Amino acid sequence: MADNEVIMKGNEALAEAAIRSGCRFFSGYPITPQTEILEYMSWRMEEAGGEAIQTEDELCGAYMLFGAAAAGARALSTSAGPGFSLYQEAISYLVGSDLPAVLVDVSRIGNALGDISQSQGDYELIRKGNGHGDTMVIALTPASVQEIVDDVQLAYELAEKYLHPVIILYDAAIGQMMEGVTLPEMSEHDINKFDWSVKGIEKGQHGRKITNVSYFCDNMYVGYEKYLRDKYKAITDNEQRWENVEVADAEVVCVAYGISSRVCKEAVRNARAEGIKLGLIRLKTITPFPVKAFEEIGPDCKGIEVVEMSIKGQMVDDVALATKCNIPIYGYLTSYLVPDSEKVIEVAKDILAGKAEEVL
Amino acid sequence: MADNEVIMKGNEALAEAAIRSGCRFFSGYPITPQTEILEYMSWRMEEAGGEAIQTEDELCGAYMLFGAAAAGARALSTSAGPGFSLYQEAISYLVGSDLPAVLVDVSRIGNALGDISQSQGDYELIRKGNGHGDTMVIALTPASVQEIVDDVQLAYELAEKYLHPVIILYDAAIGQMMEGVTLPEMSEHDINKFDWSVKGIEKGQHGRKITNVSYFCDNMYVGYEKYLRDKYKAITDNEQRWENVEVADAEVVCVAYGISSRVCKEAVRNARAEGIKLGLIRLKTITPFPVKAFEEIGPDCKGIEVVEMSIKGQMVDDVALATKCNIPIYGYLTSYLVPDSEKVIEVAKDILAGKAEEVL
Amino acid sequence: MLTEIICAGFGGQGILTTGILISYGAFKNGKKITWYPSYGSEMRGGTANCTIKISDGEEIASPYAKELDVLLAMNAPAIDKFEDRIKPGGYLFVNASIVPDDKKYRDDIKVVKVDTVKLAEEANNPKGGNIAMIGVILKKTGLLTLEQFEASIIKYFTDKGKEKFNDANIAALRVGYNSVQ
Amino acid sequence: MLTEIICAGFGGQGILTTGILISYGAFKNGKKITWYPSYGSEMRGGTANCTIKISDGEEIASPYAKELDVLLAMNAPAIDKFEDRIKPGGYLFVNASIVPDDKKYRDDIKVVKVDTVKLAEEANNPKGGNIAMIGVILKKTGLLTLEQFEASIIKYFTDKGKEKFNDANIAALRVGYNSVQ
Amino acid sequence: MAQIIYDKKRCKGCHYCVDACPKKIITVSGELNDKGYEVVEFDEAQCIGCGSCYTICPDYAITIIKED
Amino acid sequence: MAQIIYDKKRCKGCHYCVDACPKKIITVSGELNDKGYEVVEFDEAQCIGCGSCYTICPDYAITIIKED
Amino acid sequence: MATKEFKAPEMLRTGDPTGFCPGCGHGTVGRLGFEVLDEMGLLEKSISVYDVACDSLYMWAIDTDCVGTAHGRAIATAAGVKRVRKDCPVWAYVGDGASYSIGFQHTVWSAVRNENITVVIINNGVFGMTGGQMAPTTLIGQKTTSSPAGRRADVNGYPMDITKILTGQDIAYLARGSIDTVANINKTKKYIRKAFEKQMNNEGFSLVEVLAPCPTNWGLSPHDSLERIRNEVMEVFPIGEYIERGVK
Amino acid sequence: MATKEFKAPEMLRTGDPTGFCPGCGHGTVGRLGFEVLDEMGLLEKSISVYDVACDSLYMWAIDTDCVGTAHGRAIATAAGVKRVRKDCPVWAYVGDGASYSIGFQHTVWSAVRNENITVVIINNGVFGMTGGQMAPTTLIGQKTTSSPAGRRADVNGYPMDITKILTGQDIAYLARGSIDTVANINKTKKYIRKAFEKQMNNEGFSLVEVLAPCPTNWGLSPHDSLERIRNEVMEVFPIGEYIERGVK
Numbered sequence A, B: 001m002a003d004n005e006v007i008m009k010g011n012e013a014l015a016e017a018a019i020r021s022g023c024r025f026f027s028g029y030p031i032t033p034q035t036e037i038l039e040y041m042s043w044r045m046e047e048a049g050g051e052a053i054q055t056e057d058e059l060c061g062a063y064m065l066f067g068a069a070a071a072g073a074r075a076l077s078t079s080a081g082p083g084f085s086l087y088q089e090a091i092s093y094l095v096g097s098d099l100p101a102v103l104v105d106v107s108r109i110g111n112a113l114g115d116i117s118q119s120q121g122d123y124e125l126i127r128k129g130n131g132h133g134d135t136m137v138i139a140l141t142p143a144s145v146q147e148i149v150d151d152v153q154l155a156y157e158l159a160e161k162y163l164h165p166v167i168i169l170y171d172a173a174i175g176q177m178m179e180g181v182t183l184p185e186m187s188e189h190d191i192n193k194f195d196w197s198v199k200g201i202e203k204g205q206h207g208r209k210i211t212n213v214s215y216f217c218d219n220m221y222v223g224y225e226k227y228l229r230d231k232y233k234a235i236t237d238n239e240q241r242w243e244n245v246e247v248a249d250a251e252v253v254c255v256a257y258g259i260s261s262r263v264c265k266e267a268v269r270n271a272r273a274e275g276i277k278l279g280l281i282r283l284k285t286i287t288p289f290p291v292k293a294f295e296e297i298g299p300d301c302k303g304i305e306v307v308e309m310s311i312k313g314q315m316v317d318d319v320a321l322a323t324k325c326n327i328p329i330y331g332y333l334t335s336y337l338v339p340d341s342e343k344v345i346e347v348a349k350d351i352l353a354g355k356a357e358e359v360l
Numbered sequence C, D: 001m002l003t004e005i006i007c008a009g010f011g012g013q014g015i016l017t018t019g020i021l022i023s024y025g026a027f028k029n030g031k032k033i034t035w036y037p038s039y040g041s042e043m044r045g046g047t048a049n050c051t052i053k054i055s056d057g058e059e060i061a062s063p064y065a066k067e068l069d070v071l072l073a074m075n076a077p078a079i080d081k082f083e084d085r086i087k088p089g090g091y092l093f094v095n096a097s098i099v100p101d102d103k104k105y106r107d108d109i110k111v112v113k114v115d116t117v118k119l120a121e122e123a124n125n126p127k128g129g130n131i132a133m134i135g136v137i138l139k140k141t142g143l144l145t146l147e148q149f150e151a152s153i154i155k156y157f158t159d160k161g162k163e164k165f166n167d168a169n170i171a172a173l174r175v176g177y178n179s180v181q
Numbered sequence E, F: 001m002a003q004i005i006y007d008k009k010r011c012k013g014c015h016y017c018v019d020a021c022p023k024k025i026i027t028v029s030g031e032l033n034d035k036g037y038e039v040v041e042f043d044e045a046q047c048i049g050c051g052s053c054y055t056i057c058p059d060y061a062i063t064i065i066k067e068d
Numbered sequence G, H: 001m002a003t004k005e006f007k008a009p010e011m012l013r014t015g016d017p018t019g020f021c022p023g024c025g026h027g028t029v030g031r032l033g034f035e036v037l038d039e040m041g042l043l044e045k046s047i048s049v050y051d052v053a054c055d056s057l058y059m060w061a062i063d064t065d066c067v068g069t070a071h072g073r074a075i076a077t078a079a080g081v082k083r084v085r086k087d088c089p090v091w092a093y094v095g096d097g098a099s100y101s102i103g104f105q106h107t108v109w110s111a112v113r114n115e116n117i118t119v120v121i122i123n124n125g126v127f128g129m130t131g132g133q134m135a136p137t138t139l140i141g142q143k144t145t146s147s148p149a150g151r152r153a154d155v156n157g158y159p160m161d162i163t164k165i166l167t168g169q170d171i172a173y174l175a176r177g178s179i180d181t182v183a184n185i186n187k188t189k190k191y192i193r194k195a196f197e198k199q200m201n202n203e204g205f206s207l208v209e210v211l212a213p214c215p216t217n218w219g220l221s222p223h224d225s226l227e228r229i230r231n232e233v234m235e236v237f238p239i240g241e242y243i244e245r246g247v248k
C-alpha cells in the first residue's frame, strides 16, 4: 500500500489536499467543527513554504483571502456556520470581482450559536446566500474524506476556469470522521500564471485593476448583465455533478448529499435486498444543482424522499423544480441526528403505502 | 388636509413611522441609499426620548439591536446591500433567540460594491439568506412611501406576534423617492410589556434567559424541530400578503414587488385599454411567499411575466413553485433600470405571440 | 393627467428644494406626486437634478420621467442634458440670469426665459429667484392657481418653523407670477 | 462484514489514539474504516470516546454505530454508558486495573477483563497498556492477525518519526496478545 | 471558632484550597465524589475562619462561618 | 529662471496655488475651463521656481522646471 | 456575638455545579462579579451578557436575567441592553479571545463612546471553548493548538495588552486583577466593585481584566496553572488600576 | 546647467483628471505616495489597495496595479496581497472612516502582527463618500449630517487618535502629517518615504495619517478648509513622528 494512502480526518485531509494542490495561503479563525484545518495549517503551511494566518476574526480571514487571490495565489479560508455568515459580504465581493478562491463551510447544527453537532443546515446559506446582489457560487458537497481531497483539487480548477469562488460544503460528521484516503502528489502553483492578477507592471504596461467587473463591461451593468448570465449559464450547463444509484427503475428515489447520502446508499442496498425499489440521487454539487440527474427517474417513481439534516427541508424547493413539480416529495428531515438507513427505508415504505405526508 | 399628511422621502418616512410606532432605539452605520434613515434618527430620536447610535460598524449596529430587543424595546437597524450582508450572522441569532426586531435593507445594484443605483438584487439574501442554520424571516416589500409607513407598524406587530425578526426590503427608488403620505399618530411602546424580556427579576423569580430557544425545548433539537416548523408554518399560513390586479381572466400575469410592481400596475392599466388581458400579482411579502395569490390565476393564462430588477431572476424559482411548474415563466429582468411599462406590455405581447423565451 | 418635470442646475442653486416646493404644492392641492433626486456619487460632479411627476388621478408608477412637460433649467449644462427629453409643445424655463442669451433651442418647444435675479430684486428677496421662477411656471402652465400655491408654500415654511420668510416668499412668487403677461 | 467498536474512557487515557491505531491497522490491511470522535464541549466532561467501524467490503454509511461488536471500556463510566449497546454475543473489554472487580455485567455478552497496568509492566512499557489491550482484542476477535497489526503499528509510528518506540510497542502488543489463552 | 460547610458534590478536586489554607488543615482525602473528583477534608477544629479556602474555591463548595 | 507648465484642463479652481505662491504671481483669471472651474494665470517672468504651487496643487495641473 | 460569613451568593451555592473544568478561573471571577452585585443589593436587578465561549456556562449556573449573544458581540449587545435598561446594572462577562480579537472593535469603541456598562474580561491566554488555540493574550513562546511551536512575535505579534490600547481614553475605570492568590482575588473583587459603582453612578465605561487559569488548555494542573500566572503571565500583564476618571 | 523639476509622476500628469472635488486632499496625499514610489523606482512594481470611499477614485487616476476591496477592508486585503507578493511595495490608501471605524480592528491587528505593508490614512474628519456623516475623527462640536447639532463627547465619544491607540505597539513606523502648507506637505512626503523604505527593508507595519481637507462636506471653501486644519484640526491631532522602530 502506497505511502500516500493514509487515514485522516476530513478536516485535516482538506488541509493537506489544499497544500498538495498548490495552496500556499491560508487565513482563518477558529470555530468548531473545522478548527483542525487551521490547527493543521499552523504547522504544515510553514513546511510547504506558504503563509497560514490565524486572523483576528472571520472578516480579516475573508479579506486576506481576497487579497491573496487577487495576487494570484491559490488561497483558502475556512469556517463554520456562524463564522461563514460573516463571510457573506466578502463572497459577494469575490463574485463581483471575478476572483478564484476556495472557501469551506463545515456546517454545524442550528441558527444562532446552535451547538456543534453535525447538521446540514447551511444549504440555503451556500446555495442562495452569498451576500448581496446577484450572486451564485460553485458549491461542492463531498460525502467522504476521499471526496474532500478530490474536491479540493477540483475546486481550484473550477475557480480558475470560471474566475469565481468555489465553496466546499460538508457537515461536521464528514469533517470529524477519519477514513482511508489516497492523497495526491505535492504540486506547486505558479502565482504568475494569470495575466489578470496583480504583480506589478513593466513600464508602459497597463495596470491591472481587481474590482467590480461591471466597470469593464460595455455600458457597465448593461454589459455585466450578459456577462454574468453567460457565466452562470456556463456553470449551470457544465458543472452539474451527481451520482445516481439504481434510479431508473426506482419507485422511490432518495435525494441527499454529504453524510445523509451515504446512509441513503446503504438504504438502497438494503432495500433492494428486501425487494423494495429504492434509488438515490446523490448531489455532488448543490450549485449548480444537478437537475440533469433527475432525467433518469423512470415512470415507476411514486415519490421522492428528501433525506436532509435540516429542520426546514432546505433542499425541497430545488428538488421540486428539478422534477418540474411532477413527483410528490416527501421528507426524512433530521436536524442534528445522522439519518438512519432503516428509517430511510421505512419512510420509503410509507410513501409506497400512501401513508407519508408531502413536504411541499 | 390634515397635518399628518406630508410629502416625505421613503427613507425618512420609514424613520418617522418607526418612531411613531414606539421605536425608541436605533443603531446603524451609514451606507447609501439609506443613510437618510440614520441622519434623520440622529436628531429626531432625541426629540422622541430614545437612543440613536451611529455605531462603528454594521456588526455593532446589529448586536446593539439584539441587546435592545432582548431588553424589550422596539428597536430598528437599517442598512443596504454590502452592509446587510454583514448582518447575516446577527439575523440568524435573532431567529434562534426568538427576538422581535425590525431591520431594513434598502437594496442597491450589484454584488461586491456595485454602485448605488436602485435594484432588486437582494431578494435571495432576504428570502433565503439570513445566515446559517434553519432560518426564515418575515419579509415585507412595500411599493410606496405610504406602504413603507404602514409596513413599519405591521412589522413591529408581526415581530412581536411571532417573536421573530422582520425585514423590510425596498429598493433605492422607493427609499429616495418623495411621495405624499399620511403618518400615524405618535405612540409609545411599553418596554416592560413582555414577560420574556430581560429587565431584572424580583427575589424568588427565575431569571430570564435570552439565548438559543432550542435550550428550552424538550430534548433540545428534537423539540426545537417541531417548535420551529410550527412557527414557520403559522407564518406561512397566516402572513402571506399580496395585491392582485385583474388576475382572474388575465392571459399574461406579471409578478413583481416594490418599484417594479408599480410599473406593472401601470402596464396592466394601459394593456387593458389596448384590449390585452394583462394582470398583476404584487407581492407585499416575499417571505412568506404569497402562493395563495396564484390561486386566482385562471385557465386562460398563457404565461407569467416576472418583472424584476435583478440579473439572475431571483424570484423565478418561487414563482415556478407557486404555480406548481404549470405555467411557463418569462422574464423582463433589468438590473439597475427601473422597468418600463411599455416594455412590460411588449414582453407580454411576445409571450402571447409565442416569441418569448422561458427563463426556467 | 400626468405632468412630468425635471429641475436641474448647479449643486448650490437650491434645485432639490425648488422641486420639493412644487411637489408639495401639488400634493397639498389633492394631487399625487413623486419627487426623485439624482443622488450619490454624482455629488462630486457639482450638478443636481430632480424629477417630479404630478398626477390628477392615477397612481404614479416609476418616478422616472419619460417625456418632459416641463424642464426647469437653472444653468446651461441642464439644458444640454435634458432639452432632448422635452415633449413637443412642452415648456423649457431657462434661468436667463446665467444662461447666455444667444443659446439656441429646439423650435418645437416653448422656451420661457426668466431673469431670476431681476425678479428676486423686484421682490426685494435676494434669495427668491427660485420661487419667482415657480411663479412663472404656475402662470404659464396652469399647474396650480396662485392661491393654491400660496397656501401650500406658507404651510411648508411655517411647519418648518421658518414663518418669518413667508412674506418674502409670497412676494417673490407673485412677482414671478405677475411677470408673465 | 461490518465490525462496530466503541473505545471509551477518561480524557487522558489515550482513547482516541487507541481507536486510531485499530483503525489504521484495519485500513492498512485492506479494510474500509471510519473513526469518529465525540468532540467539542464534551471536552470539559473529562470523558472521551470514539467509534470505529471496519468493513471488509461495503462502503460504510454513517460513522455512528448501531450495535456494538466490541466495547473497549477504559473506566467504569464507559461501561455504564455503552454496555447496553453491545450486541448479544458481542465483546466487552474492561480495563481491570481501574474498574472494580465486583462490577456486574450483562450475561449475554463476552466480558474480557484486562489488567492493562500489569500487562504494561510485563512488557516493560509503562505507557503500553492501551497497546496491550489491542493485543488482547486482536486475539479474541480475530479482527487482524498479530503480524498484520505489527506491520501497521510500526509504519504508523515510523511515519510519525517515532520509530524509537517501535520495539516497546511491539512488546506490549505481544504481551497482550499472548496473555489470552 | 469557625464552622466549615463543605459541599462535596460541588467540589471538582482542584485542590486550590489545600494550598491556600494558612493553617494547612485542608488535605486531599483520597475519596472520589459522584463525578469522580478527589475531594478534600478539613480539620475543622483548627480552622481560624480566615476564609482563604472560600475565596480561592472556584466552585462555591466551601462556606465559612466565623463567630467572633 | 523657471518655466511653468500649466495644464488648464486639470485645474479645478481651488486656488490653493494663489495662496501658496511666495511671490504672489498667481492670480485668479476669471476664465472658466471646460468643466466650469475658474482657472488661474501666472506671471511667469517673476517666478523663482520654488515649486510651492506644484506642491500644493491637488490636481497635478502645474509643472515647474527651474534652471539653475 | 458577631459572625463573619464567607459565603457565595445563594443563587450560586444552591444551583447546579458549574460546567467549568476543575480549577477553571471562570468559577472564581464570575463569583466575584455576582458577590459584588449581591453585596450592592443589585444581583436581582442585574443583567448579564455572555457570548458563546466558556463564560456562557454561567447562563446555567445562576438564575438571573441574562442574554447569550454571538461570539465577540457581548459588549455591543450589553451596550444595547443598557441603553434600554438604564436602571439595571448591565455587565458583559467575556473571554479574552472574544474581547481582544473578534470583538476587539466593539471593546474599544464601547470605551470611546463611554457606554455605561461594566466589562469583565477573563484573560486565560487561550481560546478555551474551542480547544486551546492561540488567543490575543497568548504569551510569546506559549504552545497552543494553533501555535504548536510556540507563539512567535514575528509571526503572530506580541500579546494584546488592553491597558496600552485604552491609555488616554476618557473612560470611567480600567484595572487588571489576578486570581492566583487569595490576596489578589480580594483585590480583584475591589476592582470589580469599583467598576459597578461607577456604572451605577452613570460615569460610563468600566473594564476589569482578570488573569485566570485554563488548566485544561494549558495542560497544567490547577496548582501549576496558578504558579504560571504568578511567574509568567503577571510579568507580561501587570496587575493594578490603570484608569480611574478624575484620578487617572 | 542643472535643472530642478517639480513634476508629478507621468502617470498622474498624463491620465484623466481625477474625480475628486475641487480642493480635495486626496489629490495631494495620493500624489505624495506615488511620487515617493516613483522616486524610489518602485511605481511600476507597486500594488495599491483601495476600499470604496473617495480614495477609490485613484483606481481610475493612475494606471498601476491595484485592488479595490470592500469598505474598511483595504488593510486586511493589502496584508493578503503582500504575503503573496513579497517583492512588491504594497500600500493601503484609505479613509479615516474606513480605518478607524468599520475597519479599525484590521488596522490595529495588522499593526500587532506587524504586517509588512504601508498604510496611508486620509484624516478628513468625515465620511466623505457617503455625504459627510460623522467619522471617528470628527471633532467635538463639528456639525455633520449625522451629528447635525455637532459631535458631543458624551454621546459619540472623543475623536479617535490612532497615535494613542498604537502607542506601545512594536511597529516599524507611525507618523501624522498634514497638507495645509507647502512645508507640511513636504514633511508629510518624508514620512511617507520613510514608511515605504521600512517596508522595502522588511521592517514591518508603517502607518502615516494625513490631515486633509474635504471642502465639500465641511461646507467650506478650499482656502477656509486649510485654515480649519491649521486652526482646529491640528490642535486635536498633532503632527509629527510617533513611532520609529529602534528610535521610538
Ligand SMILES: Cc1ncc(C[n+]2csc(CCOP(=O)(O)OP(=O)(O)O)c2C)c(N)n1
Pocket (backbone or CB within 6 Å): A029, A030, A031, A032, A058, A082, A083, A086, G052, G053, G054, G055, G070, G071, G094, G095, G096, G097, G098, G099, G122, G124, G126, G127, G128, G129, G130, G135
Ligand atoms: C463567529 C464565530 N466565530 C468563532 C466561533 C468559535 N468560538 C467560540 S468561543 C471561541 C473562543 C473563545 O475564547 P475566549 O473568548 O478567550 O473565551 P474562553 O473560552 O477562553 O473563556 C471561538 C473562537 C464562534 N462561535 N462564532
Ligand SMILES: Cc1ncc(C[n+]2csc(CCOP(=O)(O)OP(=O)(O)O)c2C)c(N)n1
Pocket (backbone or CB within 6 Å): B029, B030, B031, B032, B058, B082, B083, B086, H052, H053, H054, H055, H070, H071, H094, H095, H096, H097, H098, H099, H122, H124, H126, H127, H128, H129, H130, H135
Ligand atoms: C459594508 C459597508 N458599509 C458602509 C458602506 C458605505 N460607505 C462607503 S464609503 C463610507 C465612508 C467613507 O469615509 P472614509 O473612509 O472616511 O473615506 P472618505 O470618503 O472620507 O475619504 C461608507 C460609510 C459600504 N460601502 N459598505
Ligand code: SF4
Pocket (backbone or CB within 6 Å): E010, E011, E012, E013, E014, E015, E016, E017, E018, E039, E040, E056, E057, E058, E059, E060, E061, E062
Ligand atoms: S478549592 Fe473548592 S473545588 Fe477545589 S478542591 Fe477545594 S473545595 Fe474542591
Ligand code: SF4
Pocket (backbone or CB within 6 Å): E002, E004, E020, E021, E022, E023, E024, E025, E026, E042, E046, E047, E048, E049, E050, E051, E052, E053, E054, E064
Ligand atoms: S477558613 Fe482559613 S483556616 Fe479555615 S479551612 Fe479555610 S483556609 Fe483554612
Ligand code: SF4
Pocket (backbone or CB within 6 Å): F010, F011, F012, F013, F014, F015, F016, F017, F018, F039, F040, F056, F057, F058, F059, F060, F061, F062
Ligand atoms: S492649485 Fe491647482 S487645481 Fe487649484 S487652482 Fe491652482 S492650478 Fe488649479
Ligand code: SF4
Pocket (backbone or CB within 6 Å): F002, F004, F020, F021, F022, F023, F024, F025, F026, F042, F046, F047, F048, F049, F050, F051, F052, F053, F054, F064
Ligand atoms: S514656482 Fe513658486 S514662484 Fe513660481 S509660480 Fe509657483 S509658487 Fe510662484
Ligand code: SF4
Pocket (backbone or CB within 6 Å): D044, G019, G020, G021, G023, G024, G025, G026, G054, G124, G128, G129, G213, G214, G215, G216, G217
Ligand atoms: S476550557 Fe479552560 S476556560 Fe473553559 S472551562 Fe475549561 S478550564 Fe475553564
Ligand code: SF4
Pocket (backbone or CB within 6 Å): C044, H019, H020, H021, H023, H024, H025, H026, H054, H124, H128, H129, H213, H214, H215, H216, H217
Ligand atoms: S467628498 Fe470630500 S473626500 Fe470625497 S472627493 Fe469630495 S472633497 Fe474629497
Ligand SMILES: [Mg+2]
Pocket (backbone or CB within 6 Å): G095, G096, G097, G122, G123, G124, G125, G126, G127, G128, G135
Ligand atoms: Mg480565553
Ligand SMILES: [Mg+2]
Pocket (backbone or CB within 6 Å): H095, H096, H097, H122, H123, H124, H125, H126, H127, H128, H135
Ligand atoms: Mg474620511
